[in-house]
Amino acid sequence: MSQNLPLRRMQKGQEGVVAKVNTRGELGRRIRDMGLVPGTTIRVIGRAPLKDPVEIKLRGYNLTLRNNEADHIMVTVKEVEE
Amino acid sequence: MEPEKYTIALAGNPNAGKTSLFNALTGARQHVGNYPGVTVERKEGVAFYQDIPIRVVDLPGTYSLTAYSMEELVARNFIVGQRPDVVIDVVDASNLERNLYLAVQLLELGVPVVIALNMMDVAEQRGTRIDVAKLARLLGVPVVPTVARTGQGIDELLEQAQKVAERQEPWRPLVISYGPDVDAGLEELTRLLEGGVPRQGLVDARWLALKCLEGDQEVMDLLADYPELRQKLEPVLKRVYAHINSTLDDDPEGVIADYRYGYITGIVRRAVETKREMRLNFSDKIDMVLTHRLLGPVFLLLVVYAIYQFVFSASEVPVGWLEGFFAWLSSTVEGLLPEGPVRSLLVSGVIDGVGGVLGFVPLIMFMFLAIAVLEDSGYMARMAYLMDRVLRIFGLHGNSVISLMVGGGISGGCAVPAIMAARTLKDPKARLATIMAVPFMNCGAKLPVYGVLIAAFFAGQHAAMLFGLTIISWVLALLAARLLRSTLLAGEQSPFVMELPPYRTPTLKGLAIHTWERTWRYIKKAGTLILGISIVMWALMSYPGLPEQEVARWQARLAAAGPAEAQQLQMDMAQARLAGTAAGRLGRALSVVTAPLGFDWRTNVALVGGFAAKEVIVSTLATAHSLGIDDPEDSQGLAERLAADPGWGPLKAFALMIFVMVYAPCFPTVVMTRKETGSWKWALFSVVYNTAIAYGLSLAVYQGGRALGLG
Numbered sequence: 001m002s003q004n005l006p007l008r009r010m011q012k013g014q015e016g017v018v019a020k021v022n023t024r025g026e027l028g029r030r031i032r033d034m035g036l037v038p039g040t041t042i043r044v045i046g047r048a049p050l051k052d053p054v055e056i057k058l059r060g061y062n063l064t065l066r067n068n069e070a071d072h073i074m075v076t077v078k079e080v081e082e
Numbered sequence: 083m084e085p086e087k088y089t090i091a092l093a094g095n096p097n098a099g100k101t102s103l104f105n106a107l108t109g110a111r112q113h114v115g116n117y118p119g120v121t122v123e124r125k126e127g128v129a130f131y132q133d134i135p136i137r138v139v140d141l142p143g144t145y146s147l148t149a150y151s152m153e154e155l156v157a158r159n160f161i162v163g164q165r166p167d168v169v170i171d172v173v174d175a176s177n178l179e180r181n182l183y184l185a186v187q188l189l190e191l192g193v194p195v196v197i198a199l200n201m202m203d204v205a206e207q208r209g210t211r212i213d214v215a216k217l218a219r220l221l222g223v224p225v226v227p228t229v230a231r232t233g234q235g236i237d238e239l240l241e242q243a244q245k246v247a248e249r250q251e252p253w254r255p256l257v258i259s260y261g262p263d264v265d266a267g268l269e270e271l272t273r274l275l276e277g278g279v280p281r282q283g284l285v286d287a288r289w290l291a292l293k294c295l296e297g298d299q300e301v302m303d304l305l306a307d308y309p310e311l312r313q314k315l316e317p318v319l320k321r322v323y324a325h326i327n328s329t330l331d332d333d334p335e336g337v338i339a340d341y342r343y344g345y346i347t348g349i350v351r352r353a354v355e356t357k358r359e360m361r362l363n364f365s366d367k368i369d370m371v372l373t374h375r376l377l378g379p380v381f382l383l384l385v386v387y388a389i390y391q392f393v394f395s396a397s398e399v400p401v402g403w404l405e406g407f408f409a410w411l412s413s414t415v416e417g418l419l420p421e422g423p424v425r426s427l428l429v430s431g432v433i434d435g436v437g438g439v440l441g442f443v444p445l446i447m448f449m450f451l452a453i454a455v456l457e458d459s460g461y462m463a464r465m466a467y468l469m470d471r472v473l474r475i476f477g478l479h480g481n482s483v484i485s486l487m488v489g490g491g492i493s494g495g496c497a498v499p500a501i502m503a504a505r506t507l508k509d510p511k512a513r514l515a516t517i518m519a520v521p522f523m524n525c526g527a528k529l530p531v532y533g534v535l536i537a538a539f540f541a542g543q544h545a546a547m548l549f550g551l552t553i554i555s556w557v558l559a560l561l562a563a564r565l566l567r568s569t570l571l572a573g574e575q576s577p578f579v580m581e582l583p584p585y586r587t588p589t590l591k592g593l594a595i596h597t598w599e600r601t602w603r604y605i606k607k608a609g610t611l612i613l614g615i616s617i618v619m620w621a622l623m624s625y626p627g628l629p630e631q632e633v634a635r636w637q638a639r640l641a642a643a644g645p646a647e648a649q650q651l652q653m654d655m656a657q658a659r660l661a662g663t664a665a666g667r668l669g670r671a672l673s674v675v676t677a678p679l680g681f682d683w684r685t686n687v688a689l690v691g692g693f694a695a696k697e698v699i700v701s702t703l704a705t706a707h708s709l710g711i712d713d714p715e716d717s718q719g720l721a722e723r724l725a726a727d728p729g730w731g732p733l734k735a736f737a738l739m740i741f742v743m744v745y746a747p748c749f750p751t752v753v754m755t756r757k758e759t760g761s762w763k764w765a766l767f768s769v770v771y772n773t774a775i776a777y778g779l780s781l782a783v784y785q786g787g788r789a790l791g792l793g
Contacts, residue, residue, distance in 0.1 A: 015360065024335070026577060028335075031579060032340070033339070035343060039344075045366060048470065049468060052470075055467065057362075059180050062366070
């Protein structure tokens with residue numbers, strides 16, 4: 001079974017597939033330019049010392065975004081692991 | 083030399099190795115400038131293929147080709163407007179999918195493209211096997227594997243580019259499907275646009291239609307000139323927007339991006355044999371330590387500290403040479419010319435002024451070298467990642483940390499390279515706020531002032547005082563930024579979304595080119611204007627001199643005095659002369675304003691002189707107190723004099739230290755602010771803003787302290 005979570009709530013090491021990007025305008029454009037589109041597999045690599053921003057891996061590279069930006073990205077989280 | 087036969091434009095994502103490739107293509111035959119009106123770097127050079135010179139233009143590194151960032155707009159306008167014969171798109175083979183996003187947009191535009199599949203070595207190390215021939219067939223353009231750092235594949239790349247350029251084929255835009263909903267609208271819009279006007283034969287109608295659907299600001303502005311056409315387009319656009327909004331809960335723009343990535347994923351699935359992209363690589367393992375919750379910040383502090391140690395110890399010797407050289411030059415000129423205004427102009431105006439700028443060059447050069455290492459290694463992005471949460475509170479960006487540190491974050495930096503370093507900030511408001519915050523930091527030139535005042539009034543507390551002043555400067559810089567961000571620079575923060583590039587060992591060539599480019603820009607831009615300003619400052623502090631009878635009186639006294647008195651008399655004469663100059667009079671006139679701060683005319687003259695460069699403050703203060711100081715480090719005499727002066731006390735000294743920390747940035751900084759913000763408005767604003775804050779704070783310190791009975 002799998003569930004949809006905003007990227008902000010994902011744990012370090014967790015993997016998932018982007019289900020929806022709920023933002024438009026400049027932020028939506030930046031997120032998509034960087035390849036964070038529905039269907040993309042991502043993995044949370046870690047978080048900065050104050051738990052924000054978050055670092056993720058996707059399409060073979062690493063990307064960082066702020067938690068309030070991660071809020072707009074819904075991810076279907078793979079169960080098991082950890 | 084014969085004119086270049088073809089023009090190649092170099093496009094690519096940041097961190098894809100575009101700069102290395104540009105260097106490999108052009109060698110030292112390149113020059114750097116800015117695109118008109120924007121602070122986007124424009125690099126151009128000449129490459130040779132079989133002795134045929136080819137013009138190579140390095141477009142700014144971008145992830146996309148929209149109209150929403152200066153870099154992307156500059157790149158797009160160059161391609162559309164200048165129509166290069168071929169665009170070489172540098173694609174990072176180890177990061178193929180995201181890099182192809184820009185490639186696909188270039189293909190949609192239709193410009194002839196050759197793909198440089200760069201960093202093949204890294205891709206192979208990671209276990210990615212790319213079928214190059216298949217990739218070329220699927221994309222429909224030549225693909226040449228390269229390793230730009232070693233120069234591998236460069237010849238073949240040039241050969242392919244040359245072939246494509248020679249064919250001079252018309253642009254052939256790539257047609258892909260963006261899903262049934264968008265496609266239908268796209269066709270309708272294309273038909274409308276084909277009938278009419280605005281492309282002037284430059285771009286394809288379908289591309290314009292696509293941009294309309296993406297809501298591209300520039301294309302919309304272009305269409306505003308064609309009201310009839312626009313009237314026909316509007317209803318179609320509205321309908322497509324509404325339809326996609328209701329069926330897919332999205333904008334056409336988002337749907338188009340998703341389909342583009344879908345197209346790319348399809349190609350990559352067929353042309354790439356093995357992919358292990360989710361596996362943690364070496365870079366990720368380094369990050370586990372360097373961005374660790376506890377170790378990360380500790381390491382960051384160590385790095386910054388190491389940079390300071392390196393920059394200051396490495397530049398000490400060459401700075402000494404340059405100082406020695408200018409001292410020698412001064413004394414030579416003094417020996418060659420008779421005393422008089424010409425000698426004074428040359429020595430105190432020109433040589434001291436130019437020496438002041440050039441003397442800093444080694445320091446600035448090593449600072450830029452350190453920044454280049456941070457950038458090229460990939461650590462710079464981690465610094466931003468670590469610091470963003472804190473700096474965001476003050477309306478700044480993670481990348482602001484570099485500027486604040488270089489500007490004197492742990493005391494002893496320089497605002498000039500710090501302001502130039504703010505170029506790494508993409509958010510224009512955060513960038514301006516950073517530039518405005520930098521002059522609050524304790525640069526190297528403020529330290530001698532603190533040194534004198536601490537020695538005079540806070541003896542034995544040197545370290546504690548300096549630490550305190552460092553903390554105060556950080557607090558003030560951050561609050562000043564916050565104030566601007568909630569008033570003049572108010573507004574939403576731009577997205578942070580940032581790539582963390584893999585760690586790489588910087589190449590010597592890359593470091594050398596980066597460092598030299600920036601150092602040269604400093605010499606060129608700062609040098610010319612500062613020379614003029616230092617002549618003006620020299621005139622202010624020399625004219626009008628003493629009236630002739632006065633001079634005669636001093637000389638009579640000097641002649642009558644014994645050798646012991648003569649020295650003191652000469653210093654008294656210098657003081658009297660300074661008092662009579664324009665700067666001296668200004669100092670007196672300002673006394674009315676500065677009396678509430680406890681500053682007398684002598685302090686005022688020194689502060690006026692400090693406009694030219696803060697180093698001048700100590701020496702001017704000494705002259706105004708009838709002391710001769712040649713070496714600002716040797717200021718024992720001044721400290722003793724001030725300590726003994728009944729008009730001075732710790733409170734006044736502290737008020738002055740705060741004032742010096744905060745008031746108007748020095749002229750080189752103002753000039754650089756002008757260059758980097760593109761207008762005198764912000765440069766003048768920083769003078770007024772800082773001086774007003776300095777006045778307010780010093781007033782509060784001095785009057786508050788007196789009310790509390792502290793002095």
